[in-house]
Amino acid sequence: MKVSLFITCLNDTLYPQTGMATVALLERLGCEVSFSDEQTCCGQMHVNSGYQPETLELIRRFIGVFERELELGCDAIVSPSGSCVAMVREWFQKVCHWAGDLALEARAERLALKTFELSEFIVHQLGVTDVGAYYPHRVTYHSSCHGLRTLELGDAPYKLLQNVRGLELMALENSDQCCGFGGTFAVKNADTSTAMLSDKLRCVLNTKASTCTGGDNSCLMQIGGGLSRMETGVRVVHLAEILASTEGGSSAVR
Amino acid sequence: MPFVDPKPYPAAARVALNDPQLRRNLGKATTAIREKRLRVVAELPDWQALRDAGAAIKTDAMNRLPELLEQLEVSVTKAGGQVHWARDAREANQIVSSIVLRHRAKEVIKIKSITTDEIGLNDALELHGVTAIETDLAELIVQLAHDHPSHILVPAIHKNRAEIRELFLKSFNLEPADLSDEPRALAEVARRYLREKFLTVPVAISGANFAISETGTVGVVESEGNGRMCLTLPKVLVSIMGIEKVLPSLRDLEVMLQLLPRSSTAERMNPYTSLWTGVHAGDGPQEFHLVLLDNGRTKVLEDEVGRQALHCIRCSACLNVCPVYERAGGHAYGSVYPGPIGAILTPQLIGLESEHAQSLPFASSLCGACYEVCPVKINIPEILVYLRGEVVHKKGNSFFNLEAAAMKSVAWVFMDKTRYEFAQKAARVGQMPLVKGNTISSLPGIMSGWTNSRDLPAVPQKSFRDLWRERAAAKRVHP
Numbered sequence: 015m016k017v018s019l020f021i022t023c024l025n026d027t028l029y030p031q032t033g034m035a036t037v038a039l040l041e042r043l044g045c046e047v048s049f050s051d052e053q054t055c056c057g058q059m060h061v062n063s064g065y066q067p068e069t070l071e072l073i074r075r076f077i078g079v080f081e082r083e084l085e086l087g088c089d090a091i092v093s094p095s096g097s098c099v100a101m102v103r104e105w106f107q108k109v110c111h112w113a114g115d116l117a118l119e120a121r122a123e124r125l126a127l128k129t130f131e132l133s134e135f136i137v138h139q140l141g142v143t144d145v146g147a148y149y150p151h152r153v154t155y156h157s158s159c160h161g162l163r164t165l166e167l168g169d170a171p172y173k174l175l176q177n178v179r180g181l182e183l184m185a186l187e188n189s190d191q192c193c194g195f196g197g198t199f200a201v202k203n204a205d206t207s208t209a210m211l212s213d214k215l216r217c218v219l220n221t222k223a224s225t226c227t228g229g230d231n232s233c234l235m236q237i238g239g240g241l242s243r244m245e246t247g248v249r250v251v252h253l254a255e256i257l258a259s260t261e262g263g264s265s266a267v268r
Numbered sequence: 269m270p271f272v273d274p275k276p277y278p279a280a281a282r283v284a285l286n287d288p289q290l291r292r293n294l295g296k297a298t299t300a301i302r303e304k305r306l307r308v309v310a311e312l313p314d315w316q317a318l319r320d321a322g323a324a325i326k327t328d329a330m331n332r333l334p335e336l337l338e339q340l341e342v343s344v345t346k347a348g349g350q351v352h353w354a355r356d357a358r359e360a361n362q363i364v365s366s367i368v369l370r371h372r373a374k375e376v377i378k379i380k381s382i383t384t385d386e387i388g389l390n391d392a393l394e395l396h397g398v399t400a401i402e403t404d405l406a407e408l409i410v411q412l413a414h415d416h417p418s419h420i421l422v423p424a425i426h427k428n429r430a431e432i433r434e435l436f437l438k439s440f441n442l443e444p445a446d447l448s449d450e451p452r453a454l455a456e457v458a459r460r461y462l463r464e465k466f467l468t469v470p471v472a473i474s475g476a477n478f479a480i481s482e483t484g485t486v487g488v489v490e491s492e493g494n495g496r497m498c499l500t501l502p503k504v505l506v507s508i509m510g511i512e513k514v515l516p517s518l519r520d521l522e523v524m525l526q527l528l529p530r531s532s533t534a535e536r537m538n539p540y541t542s543l544w545t546g547v548h549a550g551d552g553p554q555e556f557h558l559v560l561l562d563n564g565r566t567k568v569l570e571d572e573v574g575r576q577a578l579h580c581i582r583c584s585a586c587l588n589v590c591p592v593y594e595r596a597g598g599h600a601y602g603s604v605y606p607g608p609i610g611a612i613l614t615p616q617l618i619g620l621e622s623e624h625a626q627s628l629p630f631a632s633s634l635c636g637a638c639y640e641v642c643p644v645k646i647n648i649p650e651i652l653v654y655l656r657g658e659v660v661h662k663k664g665n666s667f668f669n670l671e672a673a674a675m676k677s678v679a680w681v682f683m684d685k686t687r688y689e690f691a692q693k694a695a696r697v698g699q700m701p702l703v704k705g706n707t708i709s710s711l712p713g714i715m716s717g718w719t720n721s722r723d724l725p726a727v728p729q730k731s732f733r734d735l736w737r738e739r740a741a742a743k744r745v746h747p
Contacts, residue, residue, distance in 0.1 A: 021732050021733075023682070023688075025732060026692075026731050026732040026733055027692050027695070027727060027731055027732075028725055028727060028728070029725075029732075030728060030730060030731055030732035030734070030735050032732075033732035033735070033736070034732065034735055037736075049733075049736050051685065051733050051736070051737075052685055054681075054682040054683075054684075054685060054688040055682040055688075057679075057682075059678075060675060060678075060679055061653060061657075062634060062653060062656070063656065063660070063671075063675060064629075064653075064656030064657045064658075064659055064660035064661075065657075065660055065672075065675045065676070065679065066657040066660075066661075068675065068676060068679035069679075071679070071683060072679060072682055072683070075682075075683060105653075108650060108653075112573065112654065112657070159633075159634075159635035159636055159637075160636075163635070163636040163637070163639070163640055164636060190637070191591050191635075191637075192591045192633045192635035192637070194591070194633060195633065196632070196633025196634055196635070197634075198630075199630065199632065199633045199634070200633075200717070200718060200722075201714060201715060201717040201718055202278065202630050202717070203277070203278050203281065203592075203630065203631060204278075204717030204718065204720060204721065205278065205281060205282045205285050206278075206281050206285065206592055206595055206596050206631075207633070208720075208721040208722075209285050209291075209595040209596070210591050210592070210595060210633070211721070211722070213595075235724070235725065236722065238723075238725075239718070239721075239722030239723045239724060240721065240722050242707060242722075242723040243709070243721065243722055243723045
């Protein structure tokens with residue numbers, strides 16, 4: 015299968031290792047990965063902050079870039095970010111509709127059908143639950159809200175983690191509760207966001223895991239930012255990086 | 269009592285977040301009711317179909333609201349009731365006051381009603397020398413404490429037993445030895461006080477959960493039975509209802525009475541469901557007035573996206589699951605409608621003029637828990653995002669609007685690959701004075717909101733696209 019990588023601006027700029035792990039993982043599973051460096055941002059930050067005219071232009075640009083990828087023979091667009099995929103699948107059409115751009119809305123609808131979050135792509139499109147990974151650590155999983163509620167990822171990420179050799183998966187209390195990130199919410203309502211984070215950190219620390227993973231580096235930036243500030247000695251690692259780790263590979267045992 | 273000149277959400281939340289007792293009270297109460305709701309909802313195999321039905325009924329009712337309201341007026345009048353139309357709070361208060369004064373009542377008893385809180389009815393009656401006595405236990409607690417309700421269903425959710433005991437000792441002049449903080453003992457004090465009122469006060473005021481246009485039947489659901497007393501014992505009953513509460517037929521209650529109790533108190537059925545149609549000689553109130561309140565609702569109905577907020581049946585499930593509400597509580601929203609539904613309803617009802625109203629659509633992390641539980645499937649995150657757009661549009665492009673300038677510049681950067689890649693490089697250089705190790709622990713300006721409690725990873729030396737290009741180049745050399 016030929017896959018076009020939607021890296022997301024956050025991963026591209028701050029978490030390049032997540033992108034490289036996604037590529038390595040998909041290639042190991044037999045996919046051919048392409049990357050269009052024309053892509054920038056899907057507009058999630060702008061729509062969530064109320065800048066809809068700007069968002070509409072970013073959506074128009076994004077759709078153009080990835081329609082070309084599909085024309086060049088890509089079967090699917092895959093991203094290591096639940097919230098950015100939710101933007102494409104759920105919000106693109108709404109924003110186009112509000113703006114009255116029905117032609118763009120129709121294009122968004124077609125693109126949505128081809129766009130997948132990494133864990134759902136592996137489990138539901140490739141039909142794989144054991145990716146042959148090795149990660150000898152105690153890990154807990156944060157199910158980000160967009161993955162949980164908009165994309166309804168369900169047990170897909172858990173299935174993948176359960177099959178990682180050496181990995182001990184620890185249940186996270188109140189796993190369906192938001193970590194308090196919420197994009198610009200974390201800055202505009204920093205106090206409330208921090209109160210939500212402190213409860214999330216308590217749950218993460220209670221698991222005794224050394225690593226907190228998830229499908230969204232934005233949430234992991236929030237949780238990791240708190241873990242780091244408190245010097246907890248617990249790290250955050252994107253799911254793609256855990257699934258890309260193999261025995262004898264350099265990244266598994268750190 | 270309505271909030272006077274409320275603070276914008278972030279400032280109000282900051283105060284609430286630092287109240288340890290409030291945090292514990294809310295955490296305990298919302299966790300308990302969340303778990304109970306999950307259990308009773310799981311009992312119904314057709315819960316999702318019921319939600320769809322609830323949404324369809326409300327959509328239909330909103331689509332023909334004028335017709336249904338006129339039908340309701342005819343039905344209520346035919347059954348011996350009187351219907352009054354109130355454009356806004358002032359008109360509604362005038363209508364109610366004149367009815368009360370006509371009966372020379374010095375006191376009225378009230379069933380818990382957020383609609384009367386919305387219009388500030390108690391204060392309006394006070395101006396005419398009439399005392400409104402709240403008969404819902406929690407609402408009475410709030411009234412005695414000269415406080416505001418902080419929850420749609422559990423107005424005193426922010427208070428615990430010990431606090432309520434202190435309040436009752438003071439309000440009813442009791443000795444500490446005479447009152448424990450057992451819920452039963454506390455309820456008994458209120459019971460003794462209220463029983464006398466039920467038997468002597470001639471006018472009762474209620475809200476309405478539903479009104480059926482076909483039959484003119486009005487309905488109130490409650491737990492304590494105090495509402496039933498108000499609805500049946502006094503001579504005169506005045507019910508004030510937001511116009512969006514009308515339903516076409518009695519049959520619709522089949523759906524609504526399954527959705528509402530499970531979503532609100534997490535019960536299969538609430539203890540008291542009172543339905544009445546007009547007046548009946550020798551039985552119950554002999555005079556019934558129904559006040560239909562607009563107070564901004566028609567304006568909300570005009571908005572194709574925002575109108576979904578009018579579907580709300582005031583169950584408060586969205587409050588109980590909201591992580592923002594659970595942390596900062598109801599008062600931080602500065603409105604009688606708190607929580608996620610308040611964040612979309614209040615700014616639409618009062619307009620987006622004040623800084624307070626403008627702050628409400630942003631009081632959410634958009635986690636979507638509210639939409640997941642809403643019994644009539646109001647897509648609250650969608651309306652929050654939509655209203656954020658309205659706020660930004662309203663604030664416009666003023667020269668002093670730094671946020672707008674920044675967001676527009678960032679969008680301009682994202683619109684072009686070269687500009688975007690240049691910005692990545694610029695960030696790498698620009699961050700240098702701020703980076704310690706691989707971490708940024710302090711940022712200036714508005715971004716300090718992040719770094720006050722969280723670290724931020726430094727921008728690494730190579731972006732993903734840099735690494736991808738290096739890999740492609742290496743492949744070309746060693747295919």
